[in-house]
Amino acid sequence: MAFISNPELRKRGQEVYAELYGGSHADEMTSEYNEKSSDFADMSLEWAIGGLFGRPGLDLKSREFVAFALCVADGRVQDAVLAHAEACIRAGATKREVYEVVLNTIWYVGAGGASLAFSTLKDFFADMEEA
Template sequence: MPQQAGNTYLQGLALIAQLHGNHAGQSMIDEMKVICPDFATMTIDWAFGGVMARPGLDLISRQLVLIASCVTLGHAMPQLRAHVEAALQIGASKEQIIETILQLTFYAGGPAVRNALVELKDILTPSPTPSTNP
């Protein structure tokens, strides 16, 4: 933690724990603390404690926006996975996430949508329903 952690930094830490605790997002922050501690601090303070903590959108809506952004970029697959895990963690449904991604087909392109869905196959594939037959 920075020497003089401000309120936004502490808010950022709390939000990261809520969204990304024990998921890919937390691992990405932890990895960045080793590689470039300043970038990790800026991410915690500004992105999570500032931008993500603003009023006006609920957390699920924010995660769906970030999922759409990662799909559109096309090269942010680790971040996409982290935001999908976070969205599920806070109550978004798999259907909401898939529909968000599908909405990008004509704006970001079919290949970007396909690649995102394949990347997230292990998370978004419906679980088989248990058989009632012995």
């Protein structure tokens, strides 16, 4: 059965995607999604980005912090860690705030995920002044 598109969610998803992810590391992930399953790519764009990230109630920066923290906590999706770190910046966060989100995950999920995220984000944080 083919995925049935929702034009409103697709449009909103494309707008939010362009604002947060276009031209960044996330484009690689989107290409991989399309190679695996175009339906999966469409569902991600429409449901996750258009449907969830496009909802009122939280600003994009807050939504990105949540998504980023969950990716750090997961520990298996380092490409998403980098993509969401970049999106946090596009949504108005500072690198220091992104760094603090990683630190904040330690107490809830252990140091392993945070350590892995810091390794993934080494170049991302390279130009950040020491605290």
